[in-house]
Amino acid sequence: MNSQQPLLSIQAPSAVVMIRPHHFTVNTETAADNAFQDNVSANSSDAKLAYDEITNAANILITHGVRVHMFEDEGKQTPDSVFPNNWFSTHSGGHVAIYPMKPENRRLERRYDIIEMLKKDYRVQDMTDYSGLEQDDLFLEGTGAMVLDHMARVAYAVESDRTNPIILERFCTHFNFEPMVFKASDEEGTAIYHTNVLMCIGTDYALIGLDMIENQARRDEIATRLENSGKRVIALTNDQIRNFAGNAIELQGQDGRLLALSQTAFEALSKKQISMLETSVKLVPLEIPTIEKAGGSVRCTLAGIHLASRD
Structure with a gap:
């Protein structure tokens, strides 16, 4: 760990929300446009495995000094509830956003007990709810x-049915971000459905699958933009992206910043990439192979809390 780096960063939350599933399965409603998802539905034994994976991941984060707010999902109607980062986000200054979701069964994931916890434990000034736009298929x-990028105030977004440009512009206006939209696909031409499988932005580095960005000029522009904002760009191969190496999140622990990623992702990184990352953060691999069958990895399971604690 570089002892000269700042201890705290606006990019790295020190607390997260996690959802522990009791009846985990793969969501058939999302399979059409999520190429990262396993074609085979999870079986009954996977439910116990997924429960244990989230429990163990949370315990590891806690040992590193991350505050984990664990909520239980005991229902059977929300197969993707383990991925709470899709339906809400929090922002410094006390701001919370609630989002419109494309799959109908994912809309059931919104939990107001989580919102009430945020209001009780953190300083929430206002809440912006975009979820009503689902009625307009937005x-x-x-x-x-x-x-x-909470530091440079840029919102990177892959063009997708799950990323409507009108709402993106509205979000960026409300939350003071500049949108940077681009098309991305794999070598077979399959469109990337979520931006956070393609890239991860830390305080002074960025993991990104540059080869997936279709337009060369846009690719160069994004790389330059990241570098100009003080980020060391670490390019990921398509195979590394498929192994969720881009689906990571920087967090603040008790001894400094850490990068939470899956064991699958960690094993996909090269020794050189790991060495580059370790100059900035401590890598904390979490084993969640069952959860990854659903098409998301560690970043998706952690909703960062960028709010000031009331403690």
């Missing part, structure tokens, strides 16, 4: 659809 799936 969607913006939170920090899955957007990867936010």
Whole structure:
């Protein structure tokens, strides 16, 4: 760890919300446009495995000094509830956003007990609720659809049915971000459905699948923009993206900043990439292979809390 780096960063929340599933399964409503999702539905034994994976991941984060607010999902109607980052986000200054979701069964994930916890434990000034736009088939799936650079105030977003440009512009106006939209697909031409499988922005680095950005000029512009904002750009291969190496999140722990990522993602990184990252953060791999069958990884399971605590 670099002892000269600042201890605290607006990019790295020190608290997260997690949802522990009791009846985990793969969501058939999202399979059509989520190429990262396993074609085979989760079986009954996977439910117990997924429960244990979230429990163990939370315990590891807690040992590193991250505050974890764990909520239970005991219902059977919300197979993707383990991914709370899609339906709400929090922002410094006391701001909270609630988002419109494309799959109908994902709309059931919104939980107002979580919102009440945020109001009770943190300083919430206002709440902006975009979820009513679902009636107009307009969607913006939170920090899955957007990867936010909280320091440079840029919202990176892949063009997708889950990222409506009108709502994105509205969000950026309300929350003081500049939108940077681009098309991305894999080598077979399959469109990337969520931005946060493609890239992760830390305090002074960015993991990004540059080869997936279709337009060369836009690719160069994004790389330059990240570098000019003080980020060391670490390019990920398509295979590393498929192994969720881009689906990570920087957090603030008791001994400094850490990068939470899956064991799958960690094993996909090269030794050189790991060394580059370790100059900035401590890497904390979490084993969630069952959860990853649903098409998301560690970043998706953690909704960061960028709010001031009332403590």
